[in-house]
Amino acid sequence: MKIIIVGAGEVGYNIASRLASENKRVIVIDKDQDAVRRLSENLDIQVITASGSSPKVLIDAGIKETDILLAVTDSDETNLVACLITDLISPTTKKFARIRNSDFDPYHDRLKKENPHIDTVINPEIEVVNTIKKLMDVPGAVDVGDFADGQVKYVAIRLDRHSPMAGMRLVDFSSRFGEDRPLIAAIIRNDNVIVPRGSNTVEPGDLIYFVSETQKLEKMLKLFGKKIVPVQRVFIIGGGRIGERLAKRLEKESIKTKIIDSDIDRCHYLSEQMDKAVVLHGDGSDQKLFLEENMGQSDVVVSVTDDDETNILVSLLAKNLGVHDTITRIGKSSYFPLLATIGIEKVVSPRLSAVSSILQNIRKGKVLSDISIFGERGEFIEAIALETSDITNKPLKKLSFPKGAILVCIIRNGQIIIPDGDSVVKPDDRIIMFAVKHAVKKLEKLLTVKLDFF
Structure with missing residues (x-):
């Protein structure tokens, strides 16, 4: 996959770093010599010091053979022009534009539907406001996000010593809490991201990422000693x-x-x-x-x-x-x-919001959302299981996931399933996975080559 990024600022740098680490072919274009030099010195990518909205520059960079153009400069106008020119030169190239000015908000849908169209409009500030509001709605949480159109949430909670689950092994959650048990997706301990197995314990001071049905969230929070209090x-x-x-x-x-x-x-x-x-x-x-x-x-x-x-x-x-x-x-x-x-602990980042928006559109196959957490050291990936995928019609205990990846939730016909070793993923199920950064590349490669999934 070939990707051209117009803009070498923080968003451009970080998305280039992520894509380059996944063996994508990346070219970054920017007029700022210092920004371009920073990329060339730190990343194994091609850089061009020029205007990314110039037709000649885009042609010389190979826009006609490019799968995706990401226009993520600090200038909305430059991003729009880069997409317009790309659409004229290479209509089959997917075009993503970062647009922050609220004056453009009413026109996002028209920009995506009418020619010259933009495939995806990225406004990280809207996502940041959404994230802030979600954190307000769950005051005890450090991080909150949605899946399945809001039916499922992931929540990060700092575990204290008074919680009934403190010191427990995950394998014992089922007998202790039954079907209302939280599904632990990740444990952050001493600045390390742990993708948990049954033998792992949760300890006071851990930052716990768990997945829950939204309607059961309040009950789940009580297990962590937290309660929802309306913000006034x-x-x-x-x-x-x-x-x-x-x-x-x-x-x-x-x-x-x-x-x-x-x-x-x-x-x-x-x-x-x-x-x-x-x-x-x-x-x-x-x-x-x-x-x-x-x-x-x-x-x-x-x-x-x-x-x-x-x-x-x-x-x-x-x-x-x-x-x-x-x-x-x-x-x-x-x-x-x-x-x-x-x-x-409650931190929001327009840059991370932009990266997540971009990644969910770049991942191959039916990826519905891709959310980075903990300084981009882990990702939640929500996707549709394809009929041709090897992940379907087999008990999970017979599948081999890359080390550092875990299937955390199955959604079938509106029903939320917390998986265990005997669970079977069926075609058209929504599935939610978590993976640490180094495992994402292996997961995508495995699923793409053998499963044609991402």
């Missing part, structure tokens, strides 16, 4: 596109919202856009302002400025003021391993 007051630091989208969404749900931004012009704009949210002008890290505005009484503080350091500082200040739940936007992947050690 939210404090948002940063009035950019994410902060604005989030505030508007919270307004619709009658959640009391305050939003702070340091740019007075932006504050004037936000005050005109909001119906109920209170807009404040000030420094997002000003503790005096926080005290004056009673931040400590907020249920959740969400820090989504464009500066990672400010967001980290705000979350720490909020926790110091007694706020139980903080959600922090982080752009730099180098920060992820450090955050949990300082007490910041």
